[in-house]
Amino acid sequence: MDTPHAAPRPSTARKPRTERGRQTRRRLIDAAAAEFGEKGFHDASISGITQRAGTALGSFYTYFTSKDEIFSALVHDLSERVRNRAADVVAPERNAVDTEREALAAFLTFAREHKEIYRIIDEAEFVDPQSYRTHYESAAARILQRLRGGAERGEIRPDIDEAHAWAIMGMNVFLGLRYSIWSDERAVEDIARVANAVLRDGLAPKD
Amino acid sequence: MDTPHAAPRPSTARKPRTERGRQTRRRLIDAAAAEFGEKGFHDASISGITQRAGTALGSFYTYFTSKDEIFSALVHDLSERVRNRAADVVAPERNAVDTEREALAAFLTFAREHKEIYRIIDEAEFVDPQSYRTHYESAAARILQRLRGGAERGEIRPDIDEAHAWAIMGMNVFLGLRYSIWSDERAVEDIARVANAVLRDGLAPKD
Incomplete structure (x- = not known):
């Protein structure tokens, strides 16, 4: 500040x-x-x-x-909007891995519609470090909650770890940087499908 | 500038x-x-x-x-040092998935030893956007090259995609933020093992 x-x-x-x-x-x-x-x-x-x-x-x-205060309010607003987009894809009939695919697709779409989000959140690291940290900690906590729900339902491995949530969030953020901000030519569904196949099956040479 | x-x-x-x-x-x-x-x-x-x-x-x-010039040189230097740490773990007898685990562990260790790296690279987005972009584009290109080598050797799926590299880089960056910068109590090997199991097997409930 x-x-x-x-x-x-x-x-x-x-x-x-x-x-x-x-x-x-x-x-x-x-x-x-x-x-x-x-x-x-x-x-x-x-x-x-x-x-x-x-x-x-x-x-x-x-x-x-103040300018500081509306900046913090804006970071909070963007966090809420990202949260709401992800919440919209949660549905009883959708399993945990598919939910993560749809959450990624929703995030990539949101980032394409709001390309300023990266600059604003990234600048929060310097202008409002607490909001920056809260933005990512709360997003990771929500992913972890979704994963644990899936684990309880037996859809994914039972030993879900906080590191899984941070790994998925990081995937999503960098896929957004590459495929929503720096270039947005590739279909959102295509990127989400490719990344989600890793969550489903890993990189192992199966089938 | x-x-x-x-x-x-x-x-x-x-x-x-x-x-x-x-x-x-x-x-x-x-x-x-x-x-x-x-x-x-x-x-x-x-x-x-x-x-x-x-x-x-x-x-x-x-x-x-100038100050700008040494800042750019510093970003370039940090990129090189991250690159060298990852290059050190590449070995003929190590398969592609294990290599990514060791590369993550090496990055987490480097970030613990050089906690200033996040602030410097993140500030490059604003101070020297071209260096920021080059830092991540070249890191993703190196991951992609490692993955393609593994695919050619039949160790991982043959249809390796650029999005796989960006997903892995994002995982690594956010695991570093959480477990090297904001807190560094958990063993590097433990985090690398948990994250790497996703690359190996996905989140599917297998044993």
Whole structure:
């Protein structure tokens, strides 16, 4: 937190209480994603965010106290959206390995739609290390929970380990970097299928 | 490259021609790892590097023209050192899956010994994007080459895909973040064994 943006209100930012307030806050967060994604934290500005959002500066300070605070809120928002995309693919009839394939495909699609996510999360390591760490720790915890559910149902090996979750998360993040951010020509389903076959069968020469 | 450090010499930095010169350049690179790792790029300084290295400022400018240039040289140096550690585990009698286990163990050990590597490589995304990209593209290319060798020898599936290499690299990077940087209590061999079992057999409930 190396930017001394003085917050006009020392109190913590308020949650919107009306639907219109929620929409304004949402617009500010979306505008922050564009502003931070394009300019990076240091060159981004609150006025740049409000201009993109089409809101008055006063609206910003209704919901956020500083550039640091909206950045942290944005990281939290992106974490939630990634979480929701993965949660959408969990279904009773889908086994654990197939669920991981669909979760990867959903993540690759989300990253293609929101290419700024990598720059924002990666910059959080420097701007807001706690949010950075929480982003990955909570994502790994969710993968671990999914895997343990699959193990309990006998769909995957019983000795599921936290390292399995971190390995899968790392696979997903780097496949996203390569196939969603740096280039997005290959079909999401194709990448998910290739990577998922490793989770299913390993690299062994079978069949 | 947003730091306007003026380079006293416009020419590109020179390679040392003597053993003593090589040692001085090595000391400067090691000092740069400590300086950038501890302070980050923006707060790091050339005088901080030369103080850590115990060299005169003039020695710095014998080998580097700017803070940007020694940062890029440092990223390149770290890439080379990671590459060499992985290359050390390749042996004729070791099959492709075991090689990946030993390469992961070597990387986890290297990251424990050089905990600054994550911050430096991650900051390269912002300070020197081309070096960041080259770091990962060349690491993935080397993994792919190892895998293709294993496939040719029939040790692993024949249809090795670039996505396999990126998946393995991502696994390794995030296992390092979790088990070498954020905490290093668990034995490297244990993590490498757990992760490698996935490459061998997948997550399927086999024995």
